[in-house]
Amino acid sequence: MKSLLLLVSFFFLQFSFAQEITPKLDRTTIKIGEPIQYEVKIDYKEGDKIVFPTISDSLNYHIEVLGKKLDTIKTDGKSEIVQHLQLTGYDVGKFSIPSLSIQKNGENLTTKKLEIEIQDIAVDTTKNAIFPIKPVMEEEYSIGDYWNKYWLYGIIALILFIIAIVLVVLYIRAKSKLSGKDLYKTPYDEAKTSLKALDAKKYLKRGEQKEYYTQLSFIVRRYLGRVYNFSALEILSDDLVKYISTKQDILPEDIQKFKQFLYDADLVKFAKQQFDDSTNNIYRNWIEEFVERTKPLEIPENADLKKDIVTGEKYKQFNNN
Known part of the structure; x- marks a missing residue:
């Protein structure tokens, strides 16, 4: 015993x-x-x-x-x-x-x-003598003296300052225009455009799987964040899976596939895992199909139907049939 x-x-x-x-x-x-x-x-x-x-x-x-x-x-x-x-x-x-x-x-x-x-770092005060505070010294140069000596530098500095202000204003205006265009783009349109842009970069042909899976993860996270109005880019993979599991309009098989994708993407990004072309294509095609299945349908013109209070976009239901 x-x-x-x-x-x-x-x-x-x-x-x-x-x-x-x-x-x-x-x-x-x-x-x-x-x-x-x-x-x-x-x-x-x-x-x-x-x-x-x-x-x-x-x-x-x-x-x-x-x-x-x-x-x-x-x-x-x-x-x-x-x-x-x-x-x-x-x-x-x-x-x-x-x-x-x-x-x-x-x-x-x-x-x-x-x-x-x-x-703590010990300080040896015996080797660092303390001296009395020096008295206030009289000013040797007046403003006029400084101007006579450095007027050229002052003018150059003023010109550079004006140029910097102009560049900042132009940058803010250009950014505002771009933001205005993106404001009216739906999560579906943005996801589809981003997937096409990712394909055009041809990361997989160059063997750059880490960059490919990083951007692919970003695309699907941003899409979900915009559709459900939460910070999908800032939470851990496990927490993200738990969150979307509460959404009745997402199919159970999509939740399992999404969980597997996040784990494999983390392996590629942090553990230098490499997948074959078949696996890469399966994940790429599934994400596009997932976006299609969860695409919000646009509301027809009807005074009784209201806009989304967060995004301002007109949606009525999810096309996951």
Whole structure:
């Protein structure tokens, strides 16, 4: 019986360790504002789906992020994806670097918390003598003296200032005209135009899948954001899927396909995953079909039907039959 209990305990211990990834710091003590290197490695093989968390400019109130990048390392036939973070802090004390959650093939793996100590910088006042405040000095030059000496520079500066104002005014007017044109473009028209522009750039023929999937994700996110009036470009992939899952006019199979597309797009952008032409074409064609299925139909002229209070566009229903 004891052997059986030991065996079960060993199994659960192994399972618990398997859910945790050990991060690494190059040192645990720094001065205020001094950078420190933090990295997390995860094993990777072809076909794995790995999603790293989105890192902002800080991990918590005390730990700032100075830089970040993802690398793929291959050694002795083993592949690893490494998340590099350059961190620092500006408060004195001991602080924890929070756990990071990494998703591998649908399973959440969590890193351990690490602790760093941030020390103050000692100032040696014996080597930095303090001198009394100097008295106010008398003015040596009058305004007239400065004008006589620098009048040419003043005129040149005035001319450049006038030119700068003219350029700013022209830029604002041109931007206003472009904004006015885009204001009346529907989400459907914008999405269709953007897809054609993406095809014309021929990223896939040049093997630039990262740029291709970045722009393809942007197009479908912006389309959904404009149709449903929310910030689709600023939320995480999982939150975006949850949000559109609440919309009755989007088909369940489209929600599943959209979720798979976002995961694969993140792999291409952050883990350097490469897909074959067939997969690329499937995603490209599905997004265009998805836009067609969720295209709002225009309201006919009717005094009883009102415009959308947010966009001002005239829509009545979704064509997802």
